[in-house]
Each structure stands twice: as C-alpha cells, then as structure tokens.
Amino acid sequence: MDSAEPYLGQAKKYAYANAPPRPRKWVRSSGWTKYNSDGSTEAVDAPNESMLTFDTEVMWKESSFPVMACAASPSTWYAWLSPWLLGESESDRHLIPLGDPTRARTVVGHNIGYDRARIAEEYDMKQSKTNFLDTMSLHVAVNGMCSRQRPTWNKHRKDRELRDKIASSDEAADLAILLESRSMTDEEEELWIGRSSVNSLRDVAKFHCGITIDKARREYFGELDRVGIREKLDELLDYCAADVEITHRVYKKVFPLFHETCPHPVSFAALRHLSTEILPVNKSWDVYIANAEATYHKLSEAVGQRLVELTQKALEAKGQPDVYEKDPWLRQLDWSGQEIKWVKGKRKGDPPRPAARQKMPGQPQWYKDLFSKSDGPINLT
Secondary structure (H helix, E strand, C coil): CCCCCCHHHHHHHHCCCCCCCCCCCCCCCCEEEEECCCCCEEEECCCCCCEEEEEEEECCCCCCCEEEEEEECCCCEEEEECCCCCCCCCCCCCCECCCCCCCCEEEEECCHHHHHCCEHHHHCCCCCCEEEEEHHHHHHHHHCCCCCCHHHHHHHHHHHHHHHHHHCCHHHHHHHHHHHHHHHHHHHHCHHHHHCCCCCHHHHHHHHHCCCCCCHHHHHHHHCCHHHHHHCHHHHHHHHHHHHHHHHHHHHHHHHHHHHHCCCHHHHHHHHHCCCCCCCCCCHHHHHHHHHHHHHHHHHHHHHHHHHHHHHHHHCCCCCHHHHCCCCCHHHCCCCCCCCCEECCCCCCCCCEECCCCCCCCCCHHHHCCECCCCCCECCC
C-alpha cells in the first residue's frame, strides 16, 4: 500500500470525475493558458492540479517536438501552444512544463509514453513524483490481444464493415444475407473477437464507450506547415481537446475493469515503478548503437549466406529421387515441378525448345517458391 498510495486513491477518485465543458474559444498565446469555469482565461506557468488528462500534438514531418497540448482536470481546462508554432521563436525545441515534479499527482493519457517524452520535467535526473497512467496499457491488461490475434481481428473488422456497407444497400439484399450468415459462423468460431480490440484510441473508444472518432484532422499535422496549422488553430485545438475528453471517458471505463482484474495494490504500484526507470547515457551511447547495428547486419548477412549455401547443397539432389526420398529432411520439401515443358521448333526441322513463360524450368517447386519472380533475388529468412 505504501508504494501504491497516494496514487491509487487519486486514480480511484479520478475514475468518478467528469471533465468540465470544453472551452468555446481558444486564446492564441504561447505557453499554458488556463480556462476557468466562469469563462475567463489566464496565463499560467503550468497546470496546478493533482489529477489531469493530457494529450499532445506534433508536426511529425517537421519536428519531434510538440506544437500544442491540451489538459483537463475535474474543474479546469488548459491549453499549451509552442512559441515556434506562433512564430515567436526560431527554434522548434520547446518542451511542455507540467509543474512541480515533487508533488504527487496523476496524469492520464492514451499511449502516455509518447506525450511524456515531450514533458520538460521528465528530463530531470531527480525522479518526478508524477504518476502517469496509460489507458492503452490498462486496456491491454483487461481486453488486449497478442500479436498473432491481431490479423484475425482486423480481418473480422473489415468483414463487418463490408457487411454493414452492403446491408445498407437495397440492391444487394440477398448478398447481405449471404455474408451475414457466413460471417456469423466465423464469429461463433472466434468468440474472443467481440471481447477485444486493437490498441488505438479510436478502436479502444469504440470498444469500451461506443464512441466513433473521426481522425481525419490528425492528417493536418503531417500535411500543413506552421502557417497552415495557425490558420486552422481553433479547429486543431478542438481536435486535441476532443481526444482529451475521449481519453478520460475511456479511463473511467478501463480503470475500474483493471482494478477488478488486478485488485492487489502491488499490480497498480508496478505501473508506476516500471515506467520510471532512468538509463543515464553519455556520448558513447551513439557509438554503442552504431556498433550494435553493424554487428546485427554482419551476423544477419552471415546467416543469409549460410542459408543460400544450404539451399544450393539441397538442390544437388535434384533429379535423384532415391536420394531426397530417403533423407528425413529433404523429403519434407516439394520436389515436384522438375519437368520442362517443350514446344515444337519455330521452323520445320528445328529441334524442340522450352515453352515460354516457365518459371525456372527444371527446378523443383520448393526452389521456385524462394523467388517472387524468375529474375528476382532469393527470399530466404
């Protein structure tokens, strides 16, 4: 309990709190602006709150530093704008101050590690007392899926979207019924699909809250320059604030589920302690990364070359069924397809010639399958 508190108490309390109404108008001022419940605004150094939901936005094609952020407490909204975005600074390297790092408080976000990397206090060697709670991690703990399940889940989602599209068309009623009956059988075989979702905020919000999110405006941050972002500033701040609202609604759903699934205080405390480890590095870190990358490529190329050598050795058994049918490894391969198709010569008296458009005539099927096309590179992993 000592490790979990006061954060566990804050987290439980915050799960019952509602976000205040979103501001109707945004102030174009760099740094943090506080939006009071009475409609007034004021510039502040950082949010002075013990519980916050937080989200940042980045012009990811131009910079990895944030250009805007929104945060909401149970009583107040906050918005942060980069001086670089507003043309007040030539440098884009601005981090977001979140306030006193010695104060115990809880900050909620979806994939909060991405936003946390843009908080100024997180680069202090003194450990912060801020507890970051990730709604994506909470979702994974209670309704997540493993990587091998994800392709099946995506396939069923596409099938479901196709059924919905066809079902809305009167001209394809019979086809809709056919698809419905077929897909129902598939879903009965995969009952877990309805009990899980992938991890994006859009999918998690749809799964837990039934909310449909339009992420089209997110593309502006990759398509527009600073002038374009400023022209759409109010719209994009609304977008960022909407993500904060939805993240808080997701948190109110997934945190009680997490606490029900993992009720011991140690499980909650681990969320904080496992995410606050610091690895100090110096300039030798770049050398280490370069050496590790070079070693990886050297070993990978050696493995690839060895596989090619084994392939050529196995190919020596071509045309010798008495060899490959008796070998416990070689007989697992598909040795069919060694026949060469011949056609008559172009002129009378010309000898037969191999038919056109044969992929590696005379080679066994397993060897042909290693090439996407006859003149392409071998595909061995």
